[in-house]
Structure formats: structure tokens, C-alpha cells
Amino acid sequence: xxxxxxxxxxxxPWTTLRTVLASASWTNLLLGLxxxxxxxxxxxxxxxxxxxxxxxxLCACTVLFWAMLGGGRLIGTTLLASRxxxxxxxxxASRQVAVALLLGVxxxxxxxxxxxxxxVALNLLVLLNALLLGLAWVSMPPWIxxxxxxxxxxxxxxxxxxxxxWGTISNAPLLSLTATATLLLLAVAVFCWxxxxxxxxxxxxxxxxxxxxxxxxxxxxxxxxxxxxxxxxPVGHELRRHTDQALSIALGPGFGRPTARSWLRGQLPILGVxxxxxxxxxxxxxxxxxxxxxLLVVVVAFPPMMRLHTLVRRPAQxxxxxxxxxxxPRRPAKALANQLGRQMLLRAAPAVLxxxxxxxxxxxxxxxxxxxxxxxxxxxxxxxATSLFALQGRLGRALQIALMVVLPVALVATAxxxxxxxxxxxxxxxxxxxxxxxxxxxxRWLGRRPHPWLQN
Amino acid sequence: xxxxxxxxxxxxxxxxxxxxxxxxxLRYGKHEVLRDVSLQLPRGQVLGLIGRNGAGKSTLIGxxxxxxxxxxxxxxxxxxxxxxxxxxxKMRVAYVPQQPQSFAWMKIEQLFAYLGQLYPSWxxxxxxxxxxxxxLDPGRxxxxxxxxxxQRLALIRALAPRPALLVLDEPASALDPIARRELMRDIIExxxxxxxxxxxxxxxxxxxxxxASHVALLHRGGIMLNQPLDELKERIxxxxxxxxxxxxxxxxxxxxxxxxQLNDGTLSLLIDxxxxxxxxxxxxGLRVDHMGLEDLFIEIAE
Amino acid sequence: MTNFKCIDVLIHMDAKALHxxxxxxxxxxxxxxxxxxxxxxxxxxxAGTLLPSxxxxxxxxxxxxxxxxxxYSQLETEGLLERLRGKGMAxxxxxxxxxxLDQRLLQADPLLxxxxxxxxxxxxxxxxxxxxxxxxxxxxPT
Numbered sequence: 001x002x003x004x005x006x007x008x009x010x011x012x013p014w015t016t017l018r019t020v021l022a023s024a025s026w027t028n029l030l031l032g033l034x035x036x037x038x039x040x041x042x043x044x045x046x047x048x049x050x051x052x053x054x055x056x057x058l059c060a061c062t063v064l065f066w067a068m069l070g071g072g073r074l075i076g077t078t079l080l081a082s083r084x085x086x087x088x089x090x091x092x093a094s095r096q097v098a099v100a101l102l103l104g105v106x107x108x109x110x111x112x113x114x115x116x117x118x119x120v121a122l123n124l125l126v127l128l129n130a131l132l133l134g135l136a137w138v139s140m141p142p143w144i145x146x147x148x149x150x151x152x153x154x155x156x157x158x159x160x161x162x163x164x165x166w167g168t169i170s171n172a173p174l175l176s177l178t179a180t181a182t183l184l185l186l187a188v189a190v191f192c193w194x195x196x197x198x199x200x201x202x203x204x205x206x207x208x209x210x211x212x213x214x215x216x217x218x219x220x221x222x223x224x225x226x227x228x229x230x231x232x233x234p235v236g237h238e239l240r241r242h243t244d245q246a247l248s249i250a251l252g253p254g255f256g257r258p259t260a261r262s263w264l265r266g267q268l269p270i271l272g273v274x275x276x277x278x279x280x281x282x283x284x285x286x287x288x289x290x291x292x293x294x295l296l297v298v299v300v301a302f303p304p305m306m307r308l309h310t311l312v313r314r315p316a317q318x319x320x321x322x323x324x325x326x327x328x329p330r331r332p333a334k335a336l337a338n339q340l341g342r343q344m345l346l347r348a349a350p351a352v353l354x355x356x357x358x359x360x361x362x363x364x365x366x367x368x369x370x371x372x373x374x375x376x377x378x379x380x381x382x383x384x385a386t387s388l389f390a391l392q393g394r395l396g397r398a399l400q401i402a403l404m405v406v407l408p409v410a411l412v413a414t415a416x417x418x419x420x421x422x423x424x425x426x427x428x429x430x431x432x433x434x435x436x437x438x439x440x441x442x443x444r445w446l447g448r449r450p451h452p453w454l455q456n
Numbered sequence: 457x458x459x460x461x462x463x464x465x466x467x468x469x470x471x472x473x474x475x476x477x478x479x480x481x482l483r484y485g486k487h488e489v490l491r492d493v494s495l496q497l498p499r500g501q502v503l504g505l506i507g508r509n510g511a512g513k514s515t516l517i518g519x520x521x522x523x524x525x526x527x528x529x530x531x532x533x534x535x536x537x538x539x540x541x542x543x544x545x546k547m548r549v550a551y552v553p554q555q556p557q558s559f560a561w562m563k564i565e566q567l568f569a570y571l572g573q574l575y576p577s578w579x580x581x582x583x584x585x586x587x588x589x590x591x592l593d594p595g596r597x598x599x600x601x602x603x604x605x606x607q608r609l610a611l612i613r614a615l616a617p618r619p620a621l622l623v624l625d626e627p628a629s630a631l632d633p634i635a636r637r638e639l640m641r642d643i644i645e646x647x648x649x650x651x652x653x654x655x656x657x658x659x660x661x662x663x664x665x666x667x668a669s670h671v672a673l674l675h676r677g678g679i680m681l682n683q684p685l686d687e688l689k690e691r692i693x694x695x696x697x698x699x700x701x702x703x704x705x706x707x708x709x710x711x712x713x714x715x716x717q718l719n720d721g722t723l724s725l726l727i728d729x730x731x732x733x734x735x736x737x738x739x740x741g742l743r744v745d746h747m748g749l750e751d752l753f754i755e756i757a758e
Numbered sequence: 759m760t761n762f763k764c765i766d767v768l769i770h771m772d773a774k775a776l777h778x779x780x781x782x783x784x785x786x787x788x789x790x791x792x793x794x795x796x797x798x799x800x801x802x803x804x805a806g807t808l809l810p811s812x813x814x815x816x817x818x819x820x821x822x823x824x825x826x827x828x829x830y831s832q833l834e835t836e837g838l839l840e841r842l843r844g845k846g847m848a849x850x851x852x853x854x855x856x857x858x859l860d861q862r863l864l865q866a867d868p869l870l871x872x873x874x875x876x877x878x879x880x881x882x883x884x885x886x887x888x889x890x891x892x893x894x895x896x897x898x899p900t
Contacts, residue, residue: 235566239573249570253561318558320523326546327574449525450539456484456524502822640820648813648823665780666821686785686825746783 016095020103023077024070027062031103034062038108042115055112056123060130063104067134071100075138104131125178132185139192153280243329248339250322254307255343263346270300270351274358286362293355294411297376298383300351304343305387309400312391315455323453332453333446337388337439344380352376367420374428375414379407381435388442391452469544470535472499474621474653480519480529482512489515490526491677497655499620502647504668504685505657506749508757511674513657514554517625520655521551533621547575550619554626556610560599564592564609568616575617583616586642590635604630611639615646622646624656628663636660640667661750671749675757681713685749692752695725695736696743709733714756726755771803773810773818786821790829798838798849799862805851809839 021028041055074096081089105127112123236257239246248255256262273296277289311319322328329335356369386403389396414424446452475497482490489512497503507513518524520531522538531538534545541549559567564587572578587594590608592601601609607630614622622643628636640663646652658664664671665685672682681688692713697705699721711728718724736742747755776793778786797803812830816823830847833839840850877887 235570235573237573239570246570246574252559316553316555316557317560320521320551320553321558323523324521324541324546324549324551325571325574326543326576450522454523454525455518456482500824637820641817644816644820644823648816662781666786666819669822669824686787686828689783689785690788748781748783750781751783 016092016099020070020074020096020099023073024066027066027069030062031066034059034066035108035111037062039111039115042112042117053117053119055117056126059108059112060126063108063127063130064134066104067100067131068138071131071135072138074100075135100131101128122178125182129178129181129185132182132189136185136189136192139189141192144192150276153276153285157280240327243327244335244339246325247322247328247332247335248343250318250325250328251304251339252307252311252318254303254305255339258343258346266300266347267350267354270296270354274354277358278361289362290359290364290368291412291415293359294372294375294379294415295408297348297351297355297372298379298407298411301344301348301380301383303347304340305383308340308387309390319453319455323451331447332451333443333449336452337384337443337446340387341384341439344384348376348380365420367425368415371414371420371424371428374425374432375411378428378431378435379411381432381439382407385435385438385442388439388446391446392449392454467536471620473497473532474499474534474549475520475623475655476532477516477520478530478532480516480526480531482515482519482524482526488677490519493529493674493677493679495520495672495679495682497653499653500647500651501670502643502654502668503656503670503672504664505655505672505674506659506661506664506753507657507674509659511757512677513674514625516674517551517623517655517657521549521623547577547617548620550614550617550622552607552610552614552622552624552627554629555603556606558610563595563597565594567598567613568594571613571616578617580616582618583612586612586615589638604632604635607631608635611642615642618646618650618652620650620652622652622654622656624654626658627656628658628660636663643667661753665749673753673756680756688752689746689749691729692726692747693729694745694747694755695723695727696745697723697725697739698741699723701739701741709736716755724755726752769804769807771807771809773815776815776819778819778821780821785825787825787829787832790815790826791832794829794833795838796865799865803849805849807849808842808845809847809849811846 024031038055038059041058074093078089078093081092105124108127109120109123113120117123235249236242236245239249245257249257277285311317322332352373356372359368359372382403386396386400390400414428473496475495477493477495480490480493481488493516495516505513505516515524519526520538521533522531522541525539533541533549536542536545562570568580568583572580584594590612592605592609592612598606598609607627611624611627614624624643628639631639643654643656644667647654654667656664656668668685670683671685671688673680683691696718702717702721702723705723709725709727709731710733711731713726713728715723715725737744775797776790778789780786782789784792794803794809809830810818812823812826815821815826830839834841834847838850839847842848877884
């Protein structure tokens with residue numbers, strides 16, 4: 001048996017399939033769900049008769065997420081392989097693309113055709129777009145998002161100005177629209193890869209795929225993105241008396257000693273988004289805005305929860321610090337719960353005010369503000385409780401994940417523009433009470449452990 | 457002495473026994489990492505903890521300091537349970553983890569300003585001296601330090617409050633030989649000046665042989681050896697017995713640590729010299745080797 | 759001779775004059791004790807020479823000071839060293855002239871045994887070994 005480097009082992013088709021499936025890990029379930037929906041919904045009669053192909057849309061969504069995770073990892077490993085000068089990279093990559101197209105585009109289209117959906121070309125193109133969008137998303141350096149958003153709105157506004165341009169565009173057959181979109185997305189992805197900075201430096205200039213290839217996404221260099229209290233946390237001189245401040249500094253970004261300047265800095269993105277919405281004085285912008293305002297309020301309060309989550313998943317980032325530093329509050333569980341609650345409140349309260357005002361200016365209904373307050377408070381209470389539970393063990397983390405899925409749906413559904421049912425407010429009140437109870441339970445449970453910073 | 461330095465709670469501060477562990481048992485899921493581990497570290501000792509990768513050294517250190525909760529057994533720090541340390545003990549304990557990543561969002565001088573307020577015994581001038589000696593710029597952001605610099609910073613941070621107990625997890629792994637020698641020197645100076653007790657785990661056995669007064673070997677979840685280093689070197693010898701004798705030996709001699717058959721049939725026997733039966737020495741073709749710590753470790757842990 | 763620094767009237771021994779091999783099978787305190795014994799026997803350290811403090815030796819060689827003090831205590835009990843109040847350890851005055859020939863031979867004996875064992879393992883003829891040894895011993899010390 002002589003070693004000939006050129007001889008690749010006989011191509012095993014299942015290898016590529018297994019690689020693609022392995023890189024997509026849990027999103028495979030999502031893809032499977034998408035296939036199911038593509039098959040089932042038309043059979044249940046919802047897809048074909050209505051004007052809006054729901055099954056296509058949902059399937060496309062699942063393909064999008066599948067492409068984001070799987071595609072990102074595959075691109076990342078290909079990058080790594082090219083850096084390591086491994087052989088047969090192009091061959092492997094093309095095989096992986098073929099399998100991805102098969103699973104993400106061909107199979108769903110085939111399934112849909114099997115149940116009677118005859119717009120094969122449209123389905124193909126939409127699914128292809130979803131795949132490409134996912135790939136483009138993980139190829140983009142994150143700073144592009146800040147550019148795309150106003151760019152999108154600017155384009156929209158421009159098209160409004162140009163007489164009837166929007167009308168012309170919306171009249172063009174859907175097929176050619178999606179074909180154009182495909183080409184655009186391809187161009188974006190290629191552009192991003194061409195432009196990437198080689199030794200990827202900060203978080204804002206490295207695409208997700210690059211991070212995955214360097215395994216940096218898991219190591220969490222999130223100090224810049226999430227430090228709403230930025231670099232240079234002011235330490236102050238009073239820590240011996242204010243032990244709770246000492247604790248927040250020990251916990252890290254997301255917590256930290258609040259000063260007026262850092263607090264204002266944290267509120268800037270919200271103000272920016274509000275101003276942007278107010279400037280775009282259009283109906284559909286307003287309705288989208290109203291839909292997402294509750295979610296935005298809750299997202300603003302995320303950094304302290306993310307920090308706790310990071311500390312638990314990566315204890316080396318400093319979980320032992322609050323355990324071993326002297327001069328911290330005597331009852332750590334209670335202090336932690338207080339700090340967490342205080343941080344979430346400090347961030348969410350002004351956001352509620354600003355966004356409620358924005359909503360009123362955008363023409364929201366009279367009790368929108370009340371519903372907003374109720375839903376956000378309950379959401380925050382529940383999030384507070386699950387953060388504390390998640391400090392130990394898989395049950396807590398599972399609860400957290402479940403909440404992360406349920407909450408956005410609930411919040412968006414609440415803000416849907418339709419006459420609010422009578423039970424909405426009471427439902428949220430019950431949820432609020434439940435949240436408060438859960439928080440109290442979490443505190444009691446946490447207090448019974450020796451200390452909250454255990455690593456197992 | 458203000459409230460910070462007085463022990464609170466029911467346990468009196470016992471400075472004579474900084475670390476103690478009794479029958480620690482720790483499991484991660486089904487995998488048993490620590491199996492009935494007991495340890496005692498009296499004041500003034502410098503204990504070197506050696507063991508293979510994955511033997512559980514970091515886990516043991518975590519248990520000893522109350523960062524991990526064992527399924528059974530108890531770890532005590534200065535007379536109180538490690539899981540329930542009060543401030544009087546925390547200010548006397550310094551811990552350097554394996555790959556220090558804490559406080560990455562701060563600058564060095566901010567970190568020292570912060571820690572200086574928390575530790576009553578923080579020696580500012582000593583910290584500054586060490587910073588200068590190890591060439592760390594106080595205005596530097598901690599996230600931008602290289603791994604070697606981060607390790608040095610963590611060490612300075614641990615040494616500055618002049619702790620009574622210093623616990624180091626692989627403290628010198630990212631340091632160059634000169635920095636390692638200086639680190640050992642600084643540890644020794646602390647040990648002399650403050651009668652500090654030191655526990656450190658290391659792969660670099662030569663450092664241990666310089667500085668440690670006692671050595672403990674963690675192997676397969678249990679402590680196999682825990683003896684003064686000098687005794688270990690003097691008493692444990694390796695006997696090489698020819699193959700013909702190997703068969704006629706009793707299965708376990710007193711003081712025997714392990715026996716192994718080499719490729720050519722010779723029997724390699726690690727045994728404590730004290731209880732050596734006299735007849736063994738009269739065997740024809742016997743060879744007696746004294747061993748350095750590294751050889752000993754390799755023999756046992758292979 | 760770089761072993762000495764003349765400060766005041768007392769002679770101090772330099773800590774660096776000791777050679778310590780931490781990885782050797784022999785414990786460090788024994789190495790120190792052996793070297794000091796040899797130096798005293800050969801008369802290299804006259805009576806009254808001040809030895810470096812425990813801290814100095816520990817710092818110079820980055821070793822545990824307890825090891826050094828153990829070596830010093832051992833030599834003190836053997837009578838080779840004595841503690842001078844306020845100044846530290848010094849070579850005891852009784853051994854000013856160095857040891858007798860027999861005592862010094864006894865010190866070199868372990869090395870000679872080791873040499874003999876090596877030569878027997880290598881099956882070297884005795885006369886060749888002796889002539890080489892004579893060569894080395896009659897060479898001028900560098």
C-alpha cells in the first residue's frame with residue numbers, strides 16, 4: 001500500500017451528508033419541522049387556497065435558521081481548513097453546498113409539489129433566498145446591521161418619493177423579484193467575504209462565521225458589545241460602605257456601578273430607534289414599531305441576565321471572584337437578586353417611558369401604554385426569576401430557554417393591532433403575580449444553597 | 457480590628473490549619489473525579505500538588521476553596537467550612553486560577569483601586585513594585601494582555617494583600633523560565649515574611665522540587681502520596697530485580713508502592729526504604745535507584 | 759577566589775558558591791550539607807567564616823528556606839557550624855585546620871564507589887582507569 005497523496009478515499013456520499021447535519025446540530029429539528037409544515041399545511045388546506053403561501057413562508061424561515069447555524073459552521077471550518085492548508089477543500093465545499101441545496105431547497109420543493117403546490121419555480125427561488133440570506137447573515141460583519149437598517153428605511157423613503165416606483169416594483173411578477181433578490185444576496189455574501197479583515201480584530205468587524213471558525217463565539221468576547229457601562233468602570237471610593245456596589249463591580253459588564261453618564265449611554269440606542277421611527281412617518285412603519293416596542297423594552301434589560309448566563313457557562317470569566325472577595329454583602333443570594341432587579345429596572349424603566357411616548361406619537365390606542373407596562377413588567381419578573389434559577393443546573397437553564405421562546409411570542413401577540421380583548425389586561429396581571437411569586441421562590445431556593453457562585 | 461477582620465459566625469479562626477479536607481467525594485454526572493480525598497495543610501507548609509492532566513487537581517482546589525460543592529465530605533478553611541467562608545478568612549486567602557480571565561473589562565489601575573478597598577491588608581507599594589518588576593503598564597486594559605501577562609497580573613493580585621494562604625493552580629504555565637524563577641522567589645519571600653502557607657499545583661516538577669516542602673500526588677481520584685519532599689526522595693527507591701526472582705516474591709511487600717514488569721522480564725519495584733526486608737538486598741543482580749521527583753511521578757502515574 | 763567577600767574583618771561566604779540541583783535524587787538539604795562539609799574539610803571555609811543567611815541562600819537559588827535551615831541545623835548538631843549571636847551562622851572554631859586525611863577520604867568514598875561500579879559495568883581494565891585518574895589528579899587546577 002503506497003501512499004499516494006492525490007488519491008482521495010472513495011467518496012462516501014454519506015460523509016458529506018453527515019457533516020452537514022452535524023454542523024447544523026439542533027437546527028436540523030427546525031428543518032424537519034419546516035418539511036413537515038410544507039407537507040402538512042397544504043393538506044390541511046391553509047396554503048394553497050389563501051393568497052399568502054403560509055407553508056412556504058414558514059418553511060423558508062426554518063431554512064433560514066438552518067442555514068445560519070449550519071452554514072456558518074461549515075464556512076468557518078472551511079476557512080480553518082484553508083488556513084491549515086488541508087487538501088481537497090474545494091471539492092468538499094462544493095459537495096457540502098450540493099447537500100445543503102438538496103436538503104434546504106430541493107426536498108421542501110419536492111414535498112410541496114407532491115401535495116399540489118404548482119409554483120415550483122417560485123418555491124425554489126424563495127427557499128434559495130432563505131438559504132442565501134442565512135449565509136449572508138453569518139458572513140456579514142456585525143457593523144453592517146447598523147448600516148442596513150437606516151439604509152433600508154432610506155431606500156423605502158426614496159421609493160416613496162419617486163412617483164409610482166413602488167407601484168411598479170410591486171406589480172412586477174414575484175418571480176423576477178425573487179430572482180433579483182437572489183442575485184443581490186449572492187453579491188452581498190461575496191462582497192463580505194472579499195472584504196473581510198484578515199486577522200479578525202474586534203467583535204464588530206468579524207462575521208459570525210469567522211468567529212465560529214476561531215471558536216471565539218463560545219469564548220465570549222462580549223465585553224465591548226454588552227458593557228453598557230463601557231470601558232473604565234468607575235470604581236469610586238466608598239466600596240467599604242456600599243458592599244452592594246462592590247458586588248456589582250465584581251459581577252462585571254451588565255452590572256457595574258451605575259453613574260449618570262454610563263446610564264445615559266445605555267439609553268442612547270433606544271432613543272435612536274425611537275427617533276428613527278418618528279422620522280419615518282409612515283403607516284406600516286408605525287404598525288411594525290408598535291408591534292415590537294414591548295420586545296424592545298425587554299431586550300434593553302438583557303445585559304445583566306446575559307452576564308449571569310455567561311458567568312455560569314464560563315466560570316473562568318470570574319465566577320470565583322464574588323465567591324472569594326472580601327467586603328461583599330453578607331447575604332449573597334439576596335444581594336444578587338436585588339442587584340439583578342435593580343439593573344433590569346434601571347435599564348427598562350426609562351425605555352418604557354420613551355417608547356410609550358413614541359407609541360403615543362405614532363398613534364397607538366389609548367390603553368396601549370397600560371398594556372405595555374403590564375406585559376413588560378411581567379416579562380421582566382419572569383426573566384428575573386429564571387435568571388436566578390439558571391444559576392444552577394439544567395432545569396433552570398431549560399426554563400430559561402423555554403421562557404425565551406414563549407415571551408417574544410406573547411409580547412408580539414399582545415401588541416398586535418386589533419381591538420384588545422377584555423381578558424388581556426387581566427391575563428397579564430396574573431402573569432405578573434406569577435412572575436413575582438417565581439422570583440420569590442427563586443430567591444428562597446438560591447438562599448438555601450451555600451452561596452450562589454457554585455460552579456457545579 | 458474592625459468587623460471586616462473579625463471572624464463572624466460560629467467558627468473560631470484557626471490559623472494553624474489553613475486547609476483541611478475530609479473524605480471529599482465529587483462526581484460530575486457519572487464520572488467520579490474525587491474519591492475519598494483527605495488532606496491536611498498546616499501553617500507554613502508549601503504543598504505541591506502533582507497529577508496527570510485530568511486527574512482532578514483543579515477540581516480538588518475548587519472543593520478546598522468552596523467553589524465546588526462535593527457530594528460528600530467536607531473542606532475547611534482556617535477552621536470554618538469552605539462553603540461558608542466569612543470575610544476574615546476571605547481576606548487571608550488568595551487564589552490564582554489556571555487561566556485568569558477575570559475583570560477583563562477593567563484597566564489594571566482600576567482593578568487595584570477596587571481591590572485595595574476590599575482587602576484591608578492590601579500593600580500598595582508592593583503591588584507597584586511587582587508591576588514594575590514584571591513590566592506591566594498600570595494603564596493597560598486587562599483584556600488586551602497576553603496570556604503570560606494576564607497570569608503575572610493574577611499573581612501580583614494574589615500576592616499584594618499578603619495573604620496567609622496562597623492557592624495557585626498551575627501558576628507558572630504561561631511564564632518564561634526567568635519569570636518562573638522570579639515567581640518562585642516571590643512565593644518564598646511571602647512564605648518567609650508572613651509565614652504564609654502555599655498550595656500549588658503544577659506540571660513543572662522542577663519548580664516544585666525547588667520550593668515545595670511537601671508533595672501530594674493525585675492519581676485516579678485519590679491522594680496516593682502526601683509526604684515531605686525530602687523524605688520522599690530519601691525513602692522511596694526503585695529496586696530492579698532480575699526476572700528469576702520476580703516470581704518468588706510475595707504479592708505485596710510492606711511499604712511497596714507499585715511493581716511493574718519491564719520488557720526484558722526484570723521487575724521494577726517502588727518501595728519505601730524503611731521497611732525493606734533485609735533478604736531483598738542480598739539478591740544477586742539487584743539494582744537500587746534513588747529517584748528524582750519527575751521520575752517518581754512518571755513511574756507512579758503512568 | 760570568588761567564594762569570598764571581604765566585609766569588615768569577618769569573611770562572608772557568597773550564597774552563589776553553592777551548587778544546587780533540585781532535580782537530583784538527593785534532597786536539597788543534603789546537597790547543601792554535603793557541599794558545606796566538603797568545603798569546611800578542605801579548609802576552604804576557615805573558622806569564623808560567616809555563612810549567608812537562610813533567606814539569602816533561599817532567594818539566590820529560589821528554594822525553600824526551610825531546606826536551608828534544615829541543612830544548617832544538621833551541621834550545627836554535628837558541630838561544624840555555630841550560631842553567632844546577632845550575626846548568624848558561622849563555621850565553628852574547632853575545625854580550623856581541616857579534617858585529617860582519613861576523614862577526608864571518608865567523604866570522597868561514595869564517589870569512589872560509584873566510579874568503581876561504573877568501571878566494572880563497563881568492564882574497564884584497572885590499570886587504564888588508574889592511569890587516567892592519575893592524569894586528572896596531577897593536572898593543575900584551572
